[in-house]
Amino acid sequence: MTAESFTPPIADPVVLRIAPPTDWFKPNLLELWESRELVYFFVWRDIKIRYKQTVIGAAWAVLQPFLTMLIFSLFFGKLAHIPSEGLPYPIFFYCALLPWMYFAASLQNATNTIVENQRLITKVYFPRLALPLASVLSGLVDFGISFLMFIVMMVYFGMRPSAGILWLPAFLLLAILTALGVGLWLSALNAVYRDVRYVVPFMVQFWMFASPVVYPSSLVPEKWRWLYGLNPMAGVIEGFRWSLAGHGSPPGRMLFVSSGVMILILLSGVAYFQKMETTIADVV
Amino acid sequence: MSETVIHVEGLGKRYRVGERERYFALRDMLARAFTAPFRRKGTGRSDDYLWAMRGVSFDVSRGEVVGLIGRNGAGKTTLLKILSRITSPTEGFAEIHGRVGSLLEVGTGFHPELTGRENLYLSGAILGMRKSEIVRKFDEIVCFAGVERFIDTPLKHFSTGMQMRLAFAVAAHLEPEILLVDEVLAVGDLEFQKKCLGKMQDVSKSGRTIVFVSHQMNQIRRLCERVIWVDSGQVRLDGFAETVIGAYEQSSLLTSQPKQHELSLHESVSFSGWEVVRRRSSSSNVVAEGAGVVSISVRVLTREVIGHGRVAIVVYDSRGFLISGWSFDDLQLAPGEHDVHLSFSDLPLRPGAYSIYFSIHDDNQRNHNWTLVPALIIEGTPVTHFMDEWAGVLNIPCALETRDSSKVGSEVG
Numbered sequence: 048m049t050a051e052s053f054t055p056p057i058a059d060p061v062v063l064r065i066a067p068p069t070d071w072f073k074p075n076l077l078e079l080w081e082s083r084e085l086v087y088f089f090v091w092r093d094i095k096i097r098y099k100q101t102v103i104g105a106a107w108a109v110l111q112p113f114l115t116m117l118i119f120s121l122f123f124g125k126l127a128h129i130p131s132e133g134l135p136y137p138i139f140f141y142c143a144l145l146p147w148m149y150f151a152a153s154l155q156n157a158t159n160t161i162v163e164n165q166r167l168i169t170k171v172y173f174p175r176l177a178l179p180l181a182s183v184l185s186g187l188v189d190f191g192i193s194f195l196m197f198i199v200m201m202v203y204f205g206m207r208p209s210a211g212i213l214w215l216p217a218f219l220l221l222a223i224l225t226a227l228g229v230g231l232w233l234s235a236l237n238a239v240y241r242d243v244r245y246v247v248p249f250m251v252q253f254w255m256f257a258s259p260v261v262y263p264s265s266l267v268p269e270k271w272r273w274l275y276g277l278n279p280m281a282g283v284i285e286g287f288r289w290s291l292a293g294h295g296s297p298p299g300r301m302l303f304v305s306s307g308v309m310i311l312i313l314l315s316g317v318a319y320f321q322k323m324e325t326t327i328a329d330v331v
Numbered sequence: 332m333s334e335t336v337i338h339v340e341g342l343g344k345r346y347r348v349g350e351r352e353r354y355f356a357l358r359d360m361l362a363r364a365f366t367a368p369f370r371r372k373g374t375g376r377s378d379d380y381l382w383a384m385r386g387v388s389f390d391v392s393r394g395e396v397v398g399l400i401g402r403n404g405a406g407k408t409t410l411l412k413i414l415s416r417i418t419s420p421t422e423g424f425a426e427i428h429g430r431v432g433s434l435l436e437v438g439t440g441f442h443p444e445l446t447g448r449e450n451l452y453l454s455g456a457i458l459g460m461r462k463s464e465i466v467r468k469f470d471e472i473v474c475f476a477g478v479e480r481f482i483d484t485p486l487k488h489f490s491t492g493m494q495m496r497l498a499f500a501v502a503a504h505l506e507p508e509i510l511l512v513d514e515v516l517a518v519g520d521l522e523f524q525k526k527c528l529g530k531m532q533d534v535s536k537s538g539r540t541i542v543f544v545s546h547q548m549n550q551i552r553r554l555c556e557r558v559i560w561v562d563s564g565q566v567r568l569d570g571f572a573e574t575v576i577g578a579y580e581q582s583s584l585l586t587s588q589p590k591q592h593e594l595s596l597h598e599s600v601s602f603s604g605w606e607v608v609r610r611r612s613s614s615s616n617v618v619a620e621g622a623g624v625v626s627i628s629v630r631v632l633t634r635e636v637i638g639h640g641r642v643a644i645v646v647y648d649s650r651g652f653l654i655s656g657w658s659f660d661d662l663q664l665a666p667g668e669h670d671v672h673l674s675f676s677d678l679p680l681r682p683g684a685y686s687i688y689f690s691i692h693d694d695n696q697r698n699h700n701w702t703l704v705p706a707l708i709i710e711g712t713p714v715t716h717f718m719d720e721w722a723g724v725l726n727i728p729c730a731l732e733t734r735d736s737s738k739v740g741s742e743v744g
Contacts (some may be wrong), residue, residue: 063431065416066424088456092442092449099444170436171457244609325419328412329346 050057068325079174090180093156094188108189111195112144119144124259132263134294135204141197142288147278149190150280153223156182157230158247161238165331168279175324176317179234180292183227190219195292211290218286218298225279225309231316235323238331259284263295276304279312333392334428336509336540337414341423343385343564344409383409384564387423391542393508396535398555398572398743399544400579406564407544411435411511414542422487429540431505432459438498443487446477447497450486450512454501468504475526476500496523503530509540528553548576548649573713573722580649580684581708599635600699603668607707620710626674627707629689637664639694642674646684646707648724662691680709681726698724 079086085097098104116137123129124136131139160182161175168175174262201208237243255261258280267275282305288294384406391397399407412418414425415433420710440457441450451472455465476496486494512531531554534543545551551558551572558575560568568575573591607619608626619625627644640662646654657673685707687689690700714729 054710063416064424065413065420065427067421084462085456088453088462092445092453095449096442096444114695166436167440167457169417170439171433173459175456299486 059250075174079176079180081176082177085173086177086181086184089177090185093181093185097185105189105192108192112141112193113196115148116141119261127229129262130266130270132265132294134288134292137200138204138206139263139288139294140261141200142291142294142326143192143258143284145190145197145281145291146218146287147255147258147260149186149282150194150222150226151255152189153183153186153226154230154233154247154251156186157226157234158237158244160232161327161331162241162244168331169328175249175327176231176320179230179320180227182234183223183230186226187223206292208291209293211293214290214298216289218283221279221286221302221306221309222283224313225283228309228312228314228316231320232312235320235327238323238327241260254278254280257281259288264301265295272301273304276301277308279305279309281305333394335390336393336428337389337391337416337542338426339390339423340388340425341722342387342410342413342420342421342425344383344406344413344418345380345385345421346383347379347381357707372672382564384413384561387564387566389559389566389569391540393540394535394538396541396543397558398551398558399561400546400548400551400558400576401561401567404434405560405561408435408513409519410561411513411542411544411566415511427509429508430459431509431511432505433511433513434502434505435511435513436456437495437502441486441498442493444485446485447473447482447489451482452503453499454498457503459507460505464506472497472500472504475503475530492523499523499527503527503534507539508619510534510542512541512543514544535559548580550578562589577682588689599633599693600637601632602629602689602699602701603632604630605687606688608672619707622677622679624674624676625678626672626701629671629673629701631664631669631671631691633664633666633669634668637662637691637693640664641692642671642673643690643692644686645688646680647688648680649684652724654685656688656725663692678709679725679727680723681712681713681722682709684708 063115098107101107103110119140121135124131124140134142157179160178164178233243233247257278259266264272264281264285282298282302285295286298286302289297387406387410399410401407409418411433412435413420415425415431415435417433417435438454440454440455445453451469452462452465455472456462460468473482476493476499478493478497481489481493486497489497528550531541531543535554541554543551543554555572557570558572558579559566560575560579568578571580571688605629608628639660641658641660642662643656645656648654687707688700692699709726711726713722
């Protein structure tokens with residue numbers, strides 16, 4: 048009954064030191080890894096809630112990109128005659144919409160995640176990084192569902208994937224990490240400055256036109272192409288078109304630039320988020 | 332001998348005044364960004380800041396159950412939030428040895444659209460349980476909450492009570508080495524509260540450390556051997572539960588004037604004052620020593636003759652338990668002012684605060700009641716059981732003697 052007669056089975060009690068935050072960069076990735084089940088539960092919750100009390104449920108994940116693709120094919124394709132360089136317009140647009148819609152939705156979710164989970168944050172401790180990470184990962188399920196639609200379309204147009212499809216996971220990873228990097232910035236900023244959530248829709252719209260979603264990046268003059276690659280999503284979308292539909296050239300310099308920028312955004316995002324993390328419960 | 336699991340040293344937390352409610356607009360941020368180079372870090376007018384807590388130091392050993400008491404806004408929750416890493420301290424540090432679980436709110440992470448089952452998993456994960464742990468304890472938790480029939484119903488269709496039961500059941504099955512609990516037992520019906528207290532006692536008996544905030548002193552009394560009283564962000568007193576609770580109760584009683592509730596059904600009698608005659612300290616008229624004669628004198632103003640009256644006095648303790656009541660018949664009072672004097676040859680009550688309910692009736696059922704909350708503070712030393720839950724309300728001295736009865740021809744028959 049007393050402390051002496053009972054020893055809880057602890058092999059090596061970890062000493063946790065709680066002290067005022069220091070300013071240097073210290074991402075606690077080990078802690079995040081230990082909380083991987085929590086990340087999984089957050090993802091699971093997001094997905095469960097997303098389509099609760101909807102009539103057609105997860106069909107929205109297909110309908111959204113599919114209808115957008117139809118509209119784009121009609122207006123940008125049939126009417127504006129955007130060059131698709133030999134690809135059927137539906138394939139041309141859908142290839143870009145797959146990563147783009149994932150990216151846009153992830154940014155929206157990540158922006159709001161800290162504010163939406165305010166009660167949680169002020170009442171219980173967990174690595175705060177789990178929240179934006181989960182909001183970026185939960186979009187992958189919608190991505191997967193809309194990808195099935197893409198396979199149907201490929202069959203319909205009688206197209207076969209090339210060996211480039213083996214590169215697809217790399218491009219997807221680039222999209223995920225870019226979304227995470229930007230999402231970290233936005234979620235932390237929105238926790239303090241609520242203006243951010245009004246800015247994000249404009250930012251996403253502007254970003255879409257700065258990415259080769261409704262046009263091929265070959266429309267951008269060759270000498271500015273490297274600059275274009277500073278937008279990591281440009282690399283992602285070109286990569287998707289190439290690996291899924293064999294469009295354009297294999298990823299080269301542009302991809303390197305995109306990856307480099309992505310790493311910068313991600314590292315700075317983690318740093319800023321960590322800096323905010325210590326005060327988030329006080330300001331959110 | 333005893334191993335320290337929580338070591339707190341000089342811990343302090345400073346808030347910017349208004350920061351908790353306010354969030355900045357981008358405009359403010361830009362303004363700050365432009366003025367930043369002209370400001371030195373950490374400067375700012377001192378009145379912009381508020382120390383919610385400062386200079387707090389204490390140690391907790393393994394297996395201890397420590398109660399945190401104090402008025403609202405004293406810094407109890409801030410302390411728990413720092414220890415559970417929700418917010419970070421401004422100065423000082425704390426060292427924690429072992430896995431910490433904190434329970435600052437019942438139902439953290441519940442979502443109304445998810446079913447009971449789904450919420451159970453989610454809440455468990457958020458509070459720090461592993462999935463395998465939740466799977467293992469699932470049936471036990473559902474049974475504890477008593478929601479077997481509704482487990483696959485969305486939470487929004489649960490009654491508030493059911494939600495609370497499920498929420499607490501999840502939390503009660505946490506198995507951290509150190510459990511930090513804010514005032515969460517205040518929810519739910521009495522029966523469920525008892526169940527929760529029982530569960531917490533089980534937890535403490537299995538050698539885990541608990542730090543527990545409550546405003547309900549009887550809960551603290553039941554659970555804790557040691558109590559820390561936090562006042563204005565500082566440790567005011569730290570020690571045995573009964574000592575600290577006693578000091579806390581007296582302080583909160585003495586700073587606030589005793590309340591008087593008067594219920595008059597007739598204008599013929601009114602009360603104008605009272606006094607504890609055998610008072611010990613001159614600072615208050617309500618303090619008496621438990622041992623020896625205690626007299627309470629009540630001043631009564633009568634406007635009519637009371638022929639066959641009755642006077643009654645009833646004493647309650649601070650938990651609202653009735654201690655004892657006395658009544659005297661055949662009271663006769665002429666119109667005018669009277670001092671009604673009630674003497675107790677001995678009032679062997681445990682040190683603490685007591686309330687008095689005083690009433691005068693006469694033969695025509697006209698009566699007049701007067702409740703004084705609190706009206707009597709008993710000082711002295713507890714002489715009964717050292718564990719509060721066994722000590723009861725009386726403070727009667729008892730002597731211990733042992734005799735050797737093994738010799739042949741002893742007197743013991």
